[in-house]
Amino acid sequence: MKVVLHVCCGVCAAGAAAALIEEGHQVLGYFYNPNIHPAEEYERRLAAAKQVADKLKFTLEVGPYAQAEWLKETEALKAEPEGGKRCQVCYQMRLEKTYDFLRERGADAFTTTLSISPHKSADIVNKVGQEIGGDRFLARDFKKKDGFKRAVESAKRWGLYRQAYCGCIYSMR
Numbered sequence: 001m002k003v004v005l006h007v008c009c010g011v012c013a014a015g016a017a018a019a020l021i022e023e024g025h026q027v028l029g030y031f032y033n034p035n036i037h038p039a040e041e042y043e044r045r046l047a048a049a050k051q052v053a054d055k056l057k058f059t060l061e062v063g064p065y066a067q068a069e070w071l072k073e074t075e076a077l078k079a080e081p082e083g084g085k086r087c088q089v090c091y092q093m094r095l096e097k098t099y100d101f102l103r104e105r106g107a108d109a110f111t112t113t114l115s116i117s118p119h120k121s122a123d124i125v126n127k128v129g130q131e132i133g134g135d136r137f138l139a140r141d142f143k144k145k146d147g148f149k150r151a152v153e154s155a156k157r158w159g160l161y162r163q164a165y166c167g168c169i170y171s172m173r
Contacts, residue, residue, distance in 0.1 A: 002026045003138060004110040006098040007060065008033055008167070010048025010160040012113035015151025016142045017056050020111070028107060029053050032063030032097045034070035035090050037169040048161040055158055063097055071169075078170050083121065086170065091128045099133045109138045116142035116151055119166070 053060035077086035122141035
């Protein structure tokens with residue numbers, strides 16, 4: 001099955017893409033992250049994601065860096081705690097664009113690297129994805145079966161950049 005994988009960063013892509021490839025899927029990566037701040041951080045994460053795509057031999061396409069749109073959508077929620085309503089709006093924005101990308105490319109399904117993070121609820125991420133794409137969304141918890149641990153090990157082995165925060169201006173606190 002041809003699966004569009006929303007990619008948030010190289011480390012997460014290392015684990016999620018490897019798992020999908022092991023399942024026998026053809027992976028098409030889609031890097032769409034208007035939440036990442038500042039632009040230099042965005043570029044570092046994109047470079048790491050490209051390294052992973054090269055190592056695992058999947059195509060990675062890059063969506064627009066629409067930070068102003070993201071800020072507009074989340075500004076009223078800037079006081080929310082990490083993991084709160086702001087994050088759900090962020091997931092929604094990124095997964096809607098990924099679903100649009102799936103339709104443009106004629107892929108069978110889509111999913112996201114977001115569920116590999118131990119700081120994110122796979123249940124919430126999967127709920128948002130299923131609301132957008134129904135059964136075209138592959139609900140996954142990539143952190144299971146040592147998924148996050150394996151991703152970190154790959155990142156170390158490949159010398160990938162590893163970030164210290166979620167990515168948005170509000171999570172920098």
